[in-house]
Amino acid sequence: MPYRAPLKDFRFLFDKIVGLDKVAATDRYAEATPDVVDQILTEAGRMCEEVLAPLNWPGDRNPARLENGVVRTSPGFDEGYKAISEGGWVGMASDPEYGGMGLPMTVATAVNEMMSAACLSLQLCPMLSQGQIEALEHHASDELKALYLPKLTSGEWxxxxxxxxxxxxxxxxxxxxxxxxxxxxxxxxxxxxxxxxxxxxxxxxxxxxxxxxxxxxxxxxxxxxxxxxxxxxxxxxxxxxxxxxxxxxxxxxxxxxxxxxxxxxxxxxxxxxxxxxxxxxxxAAMFTMMNNARLGVGVQGIGVGERAYQHALAYALDRTQGKAGGSGTIVEHADVRRMLTHMKADLFAARSISLMNAVAIDMATATGEASWKARAALLTPITKAFGTDVGNAVAHEGVQVHGGMGFVEETGAAQFSRDARITPIYEGTNGIQAMDLVARKMMDGGEAAFALIDELEKTAEAARSTHEDLAQKVWDAIQALRETTEWLVDQDMQSRFAGAVPYLRGFARVLGGVTHLKAAVEGESGRKALATFYIDRLLPEHEAHFAHARGGDEGLYLLTLDDLAAA
Amino acid sequence: MPYRAPLKDFRFLFDKIVGLDKVAATDRYAEATPDVVDQILTEAGRMCEEVLAPLNWPGDRNPARLENGVVRTSPGFDEGYKAISEGGWVGMASDPEYGGMGLPMTVATAVNEMMSAACLSLQLCPMLSQGQIEALEHHASDELKALYLPKLTSGEWxxxxxxxxxxxxxxxxxxxxxxxxxxxxxxxxxxxxxxxxxxxxxxxxxxxxxxxxxxxxxxxxxxxxxxxxxxxxxxxxxxxxxxxxxxxxxxxxxxxxxxxxxxxxxxxxxxxxxxxxxxxxxxAAMFTMMNNARLGVGVQGIGVGERAYQHALAYALDRTQGKAGGSGTIVEHADVRRMLTHMKADLFAARSISLMNAVAIDMATATGEASWKARAALLTPITKAFGTDVGNAVAHEGVQVHGGMGFVEETGAAQFSRDARITPIYEGTNGIQAMDLVARKMMDGGEAAFALIDELEKTAEAARSTHEDLAQKVWDAIQALRETTEWLVDQDMQSRFAGAVPYLRGFARVLGGVTHLKAAVEGESGRKALATFYIDRLLPEHEAHFAHARGGDEGLYLLTLDDLAAA
The missing domain is CATH 2.40.110.20 (Butyryl-CoA Dehydrogenase, subunit A; domain 2)
Known part of the structure; x- marks a missing residue:
């Protein structure tokens, strides 16, 4: 199955939703003009589609293996890695002093998503190098930097x-x-x-x-x-x-x-x-590496999800079954349509959050402002957990769209689901992410969260004049987020932890509502239709998440270990 | 990992929640006294724990294969099958005239769940025979019956x-x-x-x-x-x-x-x-077979989920990590506790629905009453879809509880997730189940659904005197179910289909709320704690499901095929 790099979506998000222009207006990233960014995305997209995507399935069928102490890699991975390193994609966000491209993390994040979609197993190799490069840039001695960074940045090592x-x-x-x-x-x-x-x-x-x-x-x-x-x-x-x-x-x-x-x-x-x-x-040094790795893993989830979506859509556009209208394929059946639309709406929400996160990182790097640092820190666990949850849910639904064919390995749908499964686990489980959000990231008494909520409100307010109904629903959701956050910062840690995961899920749902709303305002009719689907049918989930989040720890521990073990 | 047959849960459900006594009060099932049922469950549980459960993992590692036209089965499956057939478990619900035990479907359903939990791959063999036996009992000629039913019922063929x-x-x-x-x-x-x-x-x-x-x-x-x-x-x-x-x-x-x-x-x-x-x-003949197979697949989901839960709980009770209180293991961490409690609460809800469904089948068989037939028909797609959705969600969360160990095949947690994945697909995908619910099962204008809703209200009403707060929440949820059902039966088919899956999910959430409420009233403190968790933290999801269900088809098709394909 071919993969199509979602370039239009990235451009739309950069231009209309997350504001890459802010980043390009800084001295640090002045070279990231729309033209340059466009060229970079196009080139990365081509490599992902043509070189990396065909390696994914053979990699699943022919796992890496240890042979007399040598790690033998899957067929074609050597050539794929060569394309990545020679294209400069390992060091795309790294310091030009050591051979990096010095691109904004926002652009690198889009490329990382595409590489993950094309071949997650292989993309992990440059992703870990990227994390290491960043840790060395920040913490290593000049000698170590001089010796190792050029080799790592070029991808030679x-x-x-x-x-x-x-x-x-x-x-x-x-x-x-x-x-x-x-x-x-x-x-x-x-x-x-x-x-x-x-x-x-x-x-x-x-x-x-x-x-x-x-x-x-x-x-x-x-x-x-x-x-x-x-x-x-x-x-x-x-x-x-x-x-x-x-x-x-x-x-x-x-x-x-x-x-x-x-x-x-x-x-x-x-x-x-x-x-x-x-x-x-x-x-501390490891956290430098981990924070960006967490953003990276979040977009891995989104990438695999995007590919699973494309795979399922292609199947639905091809498969005839029952009395379908229009094209005559199962994509005309309401329930198949619902699944695909749900997948696409969630992917857009997750992708927009990941890029919002990357913009905050770039602004923090470029301006050194504490508020951008706090924004980036706040969004990172949300990107990681929501991105990977969405990746898993979408890949699961992708199998479902295939029916029985989805369970047979031959069609490849199952691989996306099996591959995606690691992403909510590594680089800190999603439970750890949620605990990070409600504890470390709220040590400021919620300041960073409330600053973000204020901005979300402005976006909803601005949308009222043209999209009153959608804007009101999103506004209400933002109020629920505000109230739950106010409640949360007054709780002790055990109580926060008991509801950390549902709180994070509700937070992400609301963020996605805001970016969808903005997309409805800024985009064509298809964007509005997708936003309406999300806001009417998926956004309401935030209420249940917040109700769950506010359950606290007392009721949780009323169930004893004996109760849990009773069968 | 050993498996523990959840006998206590079955006994509690039989006695206090789904009313097996009604079934035992009929002439047809008069032999199903509490003592007999208990003996049967104990014996089946023992076989599942001791004989079948150890076959599950080797079956995954050594798949069935075709060798010169012969299907070579996994190690030990021959002995496992022998235990099932010699124990009479293939024909446990079949006509005694042909060698069956003539047990109520309610009891057979519990046994089928345990066999699925112990070894899903092997359990599929007798499950399909059971369906065939039933189809032949209803539709075959006397000659065919005489020739085939004894062999099938004994499990010889x-x-x-x-x-x-x-x-x-x-x-x-x-x-x-x-x-x-x-x-x-x-x-x-x-x-x-x-x-x-x-x-x-x-x-x-x-x-x-x-x-x-x-x-x-x-x-x-x-x-x-x-x-x-x-x-x-x-x-x-x-x-x-x-x-x-x-x-x-x-x-x-x-x-x-x-x-x-x-x-x-x-x-x-x-x-x-x-x-x-x-x-x-x-x-028509195939539907006889399929209806019970759908109940059977629903409990497969629950069975695999139960085993995944036990596996995860055992891990959480053993694994030390971080500063945990109490036992010192990760089960003391609030987020691990949340995951396990969520799993257990959903499993109870799904199991109670499956047994409610089985009781309706038994009552329909024993009394021939149309209302029981309609009840059984209404509940079957809910049991199938909700049971298998829960099975998948629980198995997914079971992997999560294991952290990185869950992704490594060696621990066995991943197998439950991979095995469970087929259950929302076969015997009619869960989308097909939901369409069956909103179309065929509502051809009566919702009569069967409203009759059930009336009963749910009575249960909630009765609980008010002792559990006012929980009863009110459940009551409100039942009202939402009633209103959404009233809305639904006025819609055309396309509109119903567009929201069929979320409607079914909301319906199941509410049903689970009622059975949990009843469990709080009838059971010990652990039951009440679990019910409170479910009603406070999971039941609220019904609102989002119903909002989604009522979205209708218009908004769904506003997104064109080009919009879906845009990337």
């Missing part, structure tokens, strides 16, 4: 994140990997890490691992964690891969999806590493 | 359903398989059928196919379809498998889940068949 250990998943603070000073400014790293995405690959001359570990004098918990750079091959003086370091891939996981992405168990045995940032401050 | 052809899925009327009279009362059947569950198996001495086909003079569409019985081996005079018939398994599908269940493409080439029922009335 790739980067990984090593956080998880068997006993330390969501609770990173429980990790045990050790780092001991060698006395020469380097460290000996020993321990086992699991779930290391693209831990190695036969087409990569070197892989650079960022590893969280504990120094001998480290405090327990997250305050005693430091970050180390540990390359597979130690670079020679002229920056070529030299001596083999003390690390290896022990095994690869057999997973429900993303079979083309090697998920490694890594063993570090007195591997040589370099400290990144300050001792015991590894979590 | 198994039965299949052959409806689907590549061009005829949801639109059964498009099928092309031909039947020509041989002149001796038998027919020659030729054609290809797909998605034939348990089309053959190496442990079965004979397989009996019920095949929908067209006679030479048949009208087009569903009015020209007849039903034929076509055995793999033609029975000899003493009822043993004799000459091989003209049919074969061409291939098996590679599926997302239920790997242990062989899904066959069947080729019929002048195979000898016998007419079941009347010429051109095959659909």
């Amino acid at each position: 790739s980067g990984t994140m090593n956080l998880t250990e068997p006993q330390a998943g969501s609770d990173v603070g429980a990790l045990r990997t050790k780092a001991e000073p060698n006395g020469d400014g380097t460290y000996k790293i020993s321990g086992q890490k699991i779930y290391i995405t693209w831990g190695d690959a036969d087409f990569l001359p070197n892989v650079v691992h960022l590893v969280l570990a504990r120094l001998p004098d480290a405090a327990p918990g997250t305050k005693g964690i430091s970050l180390f750079l540990v390359p597979k091959f130690l670079p020679t003086e002229d920056g070529q891969p030299g001596e083999r370091n003390g690390l290896r891939v022990v095994s690869l996981e057999e997973k429900m999806g993303i079979h083309g992405s090697p998920t490694a168990v890594m063993e570090y045995d007195n591997a040589k590493g370099w400290l990144v940032g300050t001792e015991h401050k590894g979590m | 198994s039965g299949t359903m052959n409806l689907t052809e590549p061009q005829a899925g949801s639109d059964v009327g498009a099928l092309r398989t031909k039947a020509e009279p041989n002149g001796d009362g038998t027919y020659k059947i030729s054609g290809q059928k797909i998605y034939i569950t348990w089309g053959d198996a190496d442990f079965l001495p004979n397989v009996v196919h019920l095949v929908l086909a067209r006679l030479p003079d048949a009208a087009p569409g569903t009015k020209g379809i007849s039903l034929f019985l076509v055995p793999k081996f033609l029975p000899t005079e003493d009822g043993q498998p004799g000459e091989r018939n003209g049919l074969r398994v061409v291939s098996l599908e590679e599926k997302m889940g239920i790997h242990g269940s062989p899904t066959a493409v069947m080729e019929y080439d002048n195979a000898k068949g016998w007419l079941v029922g009347t010429e051109h009335k095959g659909m």
Whole structure:
């Protein structure tokens, strides 16, 4: 099944909904003129459609495998990776000083979505490098930067994140990997890490691992964690891969999806590493990497969802069954139409949120203003959780549109659902995202949230003159968001946590209502029809989410463990 | 992971919620005393826990395969099937005249749920035989009954359903398989059928196919379809498998889940068949089979969901992560608690609806009353769609509770999600169920629905004296159901279809609210805590469903095909 890059949607969102012009008006991103952005999107879109998209299905059928210690990758992935790195897409948002394109994150986010849609398993490789590049840009010494950033930015080498250990998943603070000073400014790293995405690959001359570990004098918990750079091959003086370091891939996981992405168990045995940032401050450095990775994972969900949608639509436009009107295919049946419209409406909502998030990141980078930083921080868990929830729901519905054919692997619909399944889990489960939203992101007493709500109100208000009915419904939803947020910031943590996930879902529903409303105002008739569907039929869900969110923790714990186990 | 048969829940539902005593008070089911039922559940539960449950995971890892025309089944499935048939569980609800136990469908439904939970792939084999037995009991000639029913009821032979052809899925009327009279009362059947569950198996001495086909003079569409019985081996005079018939398994599908269940493409080439029922009335006979199969598939969803829940709970009770209170495991974290409680609350709602449905079937069988028949007919699509939606949602959340471990196949959580995925599709997609609910099941102008709603109101009213707050919320929800139903029966078909799925979902949410309310009144504190969670936090979803349902078709088709395809 071909993939069509949703360029029109990105252009519309950039121009009319999220305001890329604000970003292009800053000195930092002055080069991101509409023409340039258009050219970049077109070129990335072409690569995704022509080079990456055909690799997706073979990757599922021929998983990466470990053969005598070598990670053999899926057919064509070497060529696909070459296209990504040679196109400059690994370093598209990175510092031009080290070879990056220096593009706004907003544009990079659109490209990342398209690459995820085309081939999620392969896209994970450059996505992790991007995160590593950003962590090094912010925290590494000049020497490390000079040595590693050019290689990572060009995609010649790739980067990984090593956080998880068997006993330390969501609770990173429980990790045990050790780092001991060698006395020469380097460290000996020993321990086992699991779930290391693209831990190695036969087409990569070197892989650079960022590893969280504990120094001998480290405090327990997250305050005693430091970050180390540990390359597979130690670079020679002229920056070529030299001596083999003390690390290896022990095994690869057999997973429900993303079979083309090697998920490694890594063993570090007195591997040589370099400290990144300050001792015991590894979590802060890691958070730099994770925040953008979270945006990245959110758009992975959207990308896979978009592809699942296109796949389902193509099937519905082709399949005849029963007495359908119009085209004579099942797309004319009301229930099939409902499914497809629901999918498209949710994808638009999620995509608009992800780009709103990226604009905030760019504005924060370009202006350094605290309010933009807070906006970006607030939106990141919403993008991650809503984007991946939507990706899963859409992929699930895509299978449903196919009927029995959807359950047969041959049609490819099932793969999207299996691939999407990881996205609400990794880079912090969606539960963790929601807890981040209601705790860390509300430490300001809700200031960032209320500032956003004020803006949402203005958008709804402005739409009244032309779209009174829709604007009123969205206005009411915004009021519900405001009231629930006011309630939330008065609660203790346990009560917030009990309703964190439904609160995040309701928040996203309302945000999507506002961007759809704006699309109805700014767009053609199709945009308005989609917005009306969303606002009339999906937006009302926010009420149930907020009712759920306000349930609090008391009622939750009334059910004892014995009650839960009763059968 | 072991499985624990939820016997307490069944007993509570039988005694306090769905009223099995009504069924046991009829002549037909007078033997189904509480003691007997208890003994049966205990015995079935033991088989499911000890014999069937251990086969589930090996079945996933070692799919059924076709080897030189022979369907080789997964390890241990032969022994598992032997336990099911020798225990009498194939024919548990069948006519004692042919060796059945004659149990109420209510009890059989509980047993079917447990068998599905233990090993869905294997349970499909007896489930299809049960459907075939019922179709033959109602429509076959005495000769066919005498020859086949004892073998099918004992489980010595198994039965299949052959409806689907590549061009005829949801639109059964498009099928092309031909039947020509041989002149001796038998027919020659030729054609290809797909998605034939348990089309053959190496442990079965004979397989009996019920095949929908067209006679030479048949009208087009569903009015020209007849039903034929076509055995793999033609029975000899003493009822043993004799000459091989003209049919074969061409291939098996590679599926997302239920790997242990062989899904066959069947080729019929002048195979000898016998007419079941009347010429051109095959659909009516097939509906007998399908209606109960739909109840059966609904409880498959619930069964797999129950197992996924138990699996996730066990993990949450064992896994330590972060600063959890109480037991020190992640079950103490509010968001994990929320997920598990949500799962359990939905499973109870779905199970109670399925058993309410089964009671209606039993009462219809025992009394012949039209109102019970209408009740059973009304509830069947709700049980099927809601039960399977819940099964999928719960299995999805079960993966989420496991975090990264859920995505790794080794832990088994992913299998439940992959297995459950077929249940909203087969036996009529959930979209078809919803259309059946709003069209065929409302042809009475909503009479059956309003009769049920009247009863729901009585239950809510009765609960007021002890549970005023919960009762009021449920009462309000019932009013919303009534108003939406009143609106619905005034709509034309296109408008009903546009909102059919959300209407069904809202209906189920309200039904679940009523059974939870009853459980709060009748049960211990744990039941009340669970009911409060459901009524406060999940029941409010009905409003969004009904708003969606009332959207109508006009707005849906405002979005053109070009709009849908725009990217």
